[in-house]
Amino acid sequence: MKNFVTRGPLLIVAAFLFTALPVSAQEAGHDPDLLEGLIEDDSSASTPETAAPAAVEEAKTSTAESQEASDKDSVATGEDVHSEKGPSDEGQVEHTDGGLQIYESEDTVVTGTRTAKRLSSTPVKTEVIGRTELEQKNAFNLADALESETGVRVENNCQNCGFNQVRLNGLEGRYTQILIDGRPVVSSMAGVYLLEQIPEEMIDRLEIVKGGGSALYGGNAIGGVINVITTRPNKSFANMSIQAGGLGIGVNGIGDEGFDTKLSASGAVVNKAKNLRLHVFGSGRIRGDYDYDMDGFSDIGRLRGVNAGAEAFFNPMRDAELSGKFHAIHENRRGGDQMALPEHDAWVAEAVKMYRFSGDINWTHKVNDLFDYQIGYSIAHTQRDSYYGSGGGVRLPKVPDSIADWNQQMLDEFLEIYGSKLTALKAYGNTTNPVHVVDGLMNFNFDAKGKHIITTGLQFSADMLKDQYPGYQEVMPPLDETYTDIGAFVQHNWEFAKWGEWVIGLRIDKHSELKQVIPSPRLALMFKPAEWLRMRTSFSTGFRAPQIFDEDLHITIINGEGQWINNPANLEAEKSYSVSQQLEFVTPINNAWRFRGSVNGFFTMIDDAFALHQNDNPDTEGIMEFDRINRGRTIVGGIEAEVSFKMRNILEIGTAWTWERSYNSEEDPDFGTKHIFRTPEVYGSVTFTATPYKGLELRTALDITGPMWAPHYAGYIAEDRLERTPWFFDWDISVGYKAEFNNGAYIKPFVVVYNILNSFQKDMDQGMDRDAGYVYGPRMPRAIFGGIKFGI
Numbered sequence: 001m002k003n004f005v006t007r008g009p010l011l012i013v014a015a016f017l018f019t020a021l022p023v024s025a026q027e028a029g030h031d032p033d034l035l036e037g038l039i040e041d042d043s044s045a046s047t048p049e050t051a052a053p054a055a056v057e058e059a060k061t062s063t064a065e066s067q068e069a070s071d072k073d074s075v076a077t078g079e080d081v082h083s084e085k086g087p088s089d090e091g092q093v094e095h096t097d098g099g100l101q102i103y104e105s106e107d108t109v110v111t112g113t114r115t116a117k118r119l120s121s122t123p124v125k126t127e128v129i130g131r132t133e134l135e136q137k138n139a140f141n142l143a144d145a146l147e148s149e150t151g152v153r154v155e156n157n158c159q160n161c162g163f164n165q166v167r168l169n170g171l172e173g174r175y176t177q178i179l180i181d182g183r184p185v186v187s188s189m190a191g192v193y194l195l196e197q198i199p200e201e202m203i204d205r206l207e208i209v210k211g212g213g214s215a216l217y218g219g220n221a222i223g224g225v226i227n228v229i230t231t232r233p234n235k236s237f238a239n240m241s242i243q244a245g246g247l248g249i250g251v252n253g254i255g256d257e258g259f260d261t262k263l264s265a266s267g268a269v270v271n272k273a274k275n276l277r278l279h280v281f282g283s284g285r286i287r288g289d290y291d292y293d294m295d296g297f298s299d300i301g302r303l304r305g306v307n308a309g310a311e312a313f314f315n316p317m318r319d320a321e322l323s324g325k326f327h328a329i330h331e332n333r334r335g336g337d338q339m340a341l342p343e344h345d346a347w348v349a350e351a352v353k354m355y356r357f358s359g360d361i362n363w364t365h366k367v368n369d370l371f372d373y374q375i376g377y378s379i380a381h382t383q384r385d386s387y388y389g390s391g392g393g394v395r396l397p398k399v400p401d402s403i404a405d406w407n408q409q410m411l412d413e414f415l416e417i418y419g420s421k422l423t424a425l426k427a428y429g430n431t432t433n434p435v436h437v438v439d440g441l442m443n444f445n446f447d448a449k450g451k452h453i454i455t456t457g458l459q460f461s462a463d464m465l466k467d468q469y470p471g472y473q474e475v476m477p478p479l480d481e482t483y484t485d486i487g488a489f490v491q492h493n494w495e496f497a498k499w500g501e502w503v504i505g506l507r508i509d510k511h512s513e514l515k516q517v518i519p520s521p522r523l524a525l526m527f528k529p530a531e532w533l534r535m536r537t538s539f540s541t542g543f544r545a546p547q548i549f550d551e552d553l554h555i556t557i558i559n560g561e562g563q564w565i566n567n568p569a570n571l572e573a574e575k576s577y578s579v580s581q582q583l584e585f586v587t588p589i590n591n592a593w594r595f596r597g598s599v600n601g602f603f604t605m606i607d608d609a610f611a612l613h614q615n616d617n618p619d620t621e622g623i624m625e626f627d628r629i630n631r632g633r634t635i636v637g638g639i640e641a642e643v644s645f646k647m648r649n650i651l652e653i654g655t656a657w658t659w660e661r662s663y664n665s666e667e668d669p670d671f672g673t674k675h676i677f678r679t680p681e682v683y684g685s686v687t688f689t690a691t692p693y694k695g696l697e698l699r700t701a702l703d704i705t706g707p708m709w710a711p712h713y714a715g716y717i718a719e720d721r722l723e724r725t726p727w728f729f730d731w732d733i734s735v736g737y738k739a740e741f742n743n744g745a746y747i748k749p750f751v752v753v754y755n756i757l758n759s760f761q762k763d764m765d766q767g768m769d770r771d772a773g774y775v776y777g778p779r780m781p782r783a784i785f786g787g788i789k790f791g792i
Helices: 002-024 054-058 065-076 131-137 408-425
Strands: 093-097 100-103 127-129 152-156 164-168 176-180 203-210 224-230 237-247 258-270 276-287 302-317 320-336 348-368 371-390 428-447 451-468 479-497 500-511 518-530 533-544 561-566 574-588 593-607 610-614 623-630 633-647 651-664 682-690 696-705 709-712 721-724 728-737 746-754 783-791
Touching: 131 203, 131 696, 164 176, 164 224, 371 408
Parallel strands: 176 224, 561 623
Antiparallel strands: 093 100, 127 203, 152 164, 203 224, 237 258, 237 783, 258 276, 276 302, 302 320, 320 348, 348 371, 371 428, 428 451, 451 479, 479 500, 500 518, 518 533, 533 574, 574 593, 593 633, 610 623, 633 651, 651 682, 682 696, 696 728, 709 721, 728 746, 746 783
């Protein structure tokens, strides 16, 4: 197996080169229907995603056919064609410069099909969070960027360390696959805290596709994928920002607030020929721990983090690109009490010191109008030193100098305290997790009663995990696992008419933890019966093999004991089946206003769903064991609805809501219910952005979360019980002013107030016996941040 892990990537690369080189000898043609050349963007990043062949995607970023001539003129004269998040304002004139009409170009997306598609024309429903929206949100990281999105909920799952998850349409975070430039390099261990570790300055845009995604991206994509697309600059720039604020403003008293500060910088250099591009970025963050209920134990953990990265792109010839990327993260986080003492001397401590280094190299080449291909390799190495323990706050008593002065009571007390300290010392652990992904993809394009794209590819991944707790080696042997997956997929995309298109595909995976191969089919259809109406229907599948997951590598402290999860040998894979139906309406109201609305029905069924069954070993003091089992079926269904009105780039108001029902086929053994926990039946948002005059930027967003069922385990409370949570109204307001100067420089001060109403959980457990997993609702209480951004 180790030889295969080492040689597998080389075999796949060799196979793709062998296939591609003969075709490379063909003479490149020209397709008059495609816009050749680069469409630029004032955000300093090219529209296409780097996961697809850059030169190919740049040739496909035209908007409506009626705009192509104007776009070509703009490119030819070096003008920028502006891009923004959201559906296209097709045919809308933004401004003129030198007599040329400049249109807003539409986002090009690739996640749903792995080929470039205009957002309005992709058969697979895709949601985009663009660079403009990231800046409007003043997001620190990926977790912040995902707030206020339709059907997306970011939640805090640990009162001590702040373990975050993102839910898509009600399914737990473990069913969401996070991709970096289209590759699944976010392992289970890295995923525990990575939502807060991917900085916003690394992100060009986010693409979200809900429903089973295993047909393209392999295991773990049961609930959907979030594709983090990094920046590919199109012009030189330099930016820097600093923002700082306080948590819990006005909640307790002056001086009891937490603090949070971030300094970041990014820059790019692009040569005159635009065949060499370099992007660098870095940031540092310091967040103090915050005790919301003043019980001496943190409710938002302490965090210290730095990250840096670089991306380089080289075009040795037209329609070919070689790119390389590197990213490094170092983070310390800790929650609990007595932060100045070592972890084993605190009553409760959850602490992680993590290093993560990742990088990739990619080659993309459009050979001619009929064929293009890409090959690439990614690696991510994560090293983590952790502590998940409790009970160390007890102090050894003063003992007599002479043994003769000891009595049995003293001895018993000493041994009890000594045992508690020894148990606390056992809670240190170490984890190492390198991940390798190598893949190749080919696209064959041809016309035959419509436009066809045949996409085929191979992907090999190896996830190597070593995890140990030296203090418990006798009863919990160290983990030393290597999970491999080989996937081959084929997809047919056929635009059979101007009003209709389909995508049909199949991926076959062989996972090292499964004896049989797993087929994952998918089908997507789109019909455009009118210019203003699009109808999308999709069926997709997913699977998740029984390996170690993120929740296994985060030990929640409950009643002073750590929670440890074991995977028995007879576990079967989870399998999902998703169906969705969307109606989308996009139409101009007049020359200034545009209306967009959509209704989407969704349904997901998961067979052999994983569940936890308590199986405590009395010999492991301080640890409570659970077995993961296959238990029945999980069903989630509901409706999403969105409405927005936009007046050019001056004003936009929108609202999005999700109504859903979710349940398991069998009752939970601890609480006797079929409900899926922490899943509200209704949630939504209302957003408003405005630029009433040049430079002034206003944004307000109200996130509304309905009641849900939350499990509450005994410790601080006398016995386990199921809680019904209240409504939450998380209201944010931000104001900024961007002053621009003639030399291209700018400066932008801003102020943001988060959770103005302080709509925050009021019944958190207290003390060392608290259930640290009993958290729900907004991730932070009222907070005020201010900052300044400047650059050139």
